[in-house]
Amino acid sequence: MTRITALLVVxxxxxxxxxxxxxxxxxxxxxxxxxxxxxxxxxxxxxNVRTFRVGNVQSWRLTYTDSKSEVAIGLYRLVEAHGVGGMxxxxxxxxxxxIRTADALKNVTVGGGGWALSGSQAGxxxxxxxxxxRQCVAFVRNGPAVNGQLNWILGxxxxxxxxxxxxxxxxxxxxxAVQVRD
Numbered sequence: 001m002t003r004i005t006a007l008l009v010v011x012x013x014x015x016x017x018x019x020x021x022x023x024x025x026x027x028x029x030x031x032x033x034x035x036x037x038x039x040x041x042x043x044x045x046x047x048n049v050r051t052f053r054v055g056n057v058q059s060w061r062l063t064y065t066d067s068k069s070e071v072a073i074g075l076y077r078l079v080e081a082h083g084v085g086g087m088x089x090x091x092x093x094x095x096x097x098x099i100r101t102a103d104a105l106k107n108v109t110v111g112g113g114g115w116a117l118s119g120s121q122a123g124x125x126x127x128x129x130x131x132x133x134r135q136c137v138a139f140v141r142n143g144p145a146v147n148g149q150l151n152w153i154l155g156x157x158x159x160x161x162x163x164x165x166x167x168x169x170x171x172x173x174x175x176x177a178v179q180v181r182d
Contacts, residue, residue, distance in 0.1 A: 023047045023103040025061045034060050036075050036154070038177040047104070049079060054087060056080040061104040069160035070134075073178060074104020077152040086149030089142040092117060095125035099138045099155055108157040112136060118168060124175050128165060135162040137171040143180065154180055 025045040034044045047059040058079045064071040078087055090098045096115045099105060112129040118137075119126050127138040136159035143152035156178055160166065 021050075023050070023059055025059070025104070031062060034062055034075075035077065035181045036060060036062055036073055036178060037181065038179045039071070039073075039174065040064055041071075041073075053082070054078065054085055055082040057087070059104050061107075063107060069158070070108050071156070071158045072105045072108040073154070073156045074102050075152060075154050075180060076102075076104070078149075081149065081151075084149060086145075086151055087153060089150055090125065090140045090153055092120045092125045095120075095140050096127055098140050098153075099127055099157060102155045105138070105155055105157045108136070108159055109138070112159075118171075121172075126168065126171055126175070131159055133161055134159040135164065135166050136160075137166045137174075139171060139175045141175070152180060154178065 025047050027046045029044050029046055031041040031044040034041070041062040041064050044060065044062045047061070049056050049058045055078050058077055060075045062073040076087070095117060100109055100112070100115065111131050114130045116128050117125065118128050124139050124141045129136045129138065136157060138155065138157040141154045143150055143154070156174065158174060
């Protein structure tokens with residue numbers, strides 16, 4: 001019986017350790033306190049803090065949904081650096097994979113297909129994709145380098161009911177509106 005109990009304790013400890021290897025957005029916060037602003041949100045969360053080689057990183061998920069559209073914005077911020085260098089910048093060649101795999105955006109990006117890079121401007125990388133009965137756009141922005149260190153990365157995904165693709169001008173408007181508080 002002692003061996004079974006010890007095995008269960010070890011298995012439980014392993015599960016708890018594995019759970020910290022994932023982003024967990026269970027802490028809902030007032031959207032006005034989030035470090036991202038510029039567009040309306042109706043629900044916002046912070047994640048657990050995760051430890052990486054470069055330091056401790058926290059994420060925020062901000063969402064807006066109505067009957068015809070859905071928006072998710074995700075901010076990944078280095079909250080405690082370990083050494084120098086900061087986070088790795090997202091390049092245009094990796095922007096699609098970054099948006100598709102960003103946990104803070106998955107409530108909008110899951111089920112997306114036809115992913116394409118539509119351009120880059122001023123450090124933002126713009127993407128298009130589709131979901132059933134919805135056209136979608138997304139962008140990823142690297143934060144500014146501070147003392148040679150990248151401290152945050154912002155991503156956003158927007159889908160709405162539409163028979164035609166969302167124009168780049170609308171994506172540019174959203175990208176211009178979304179800002180990060182320092």
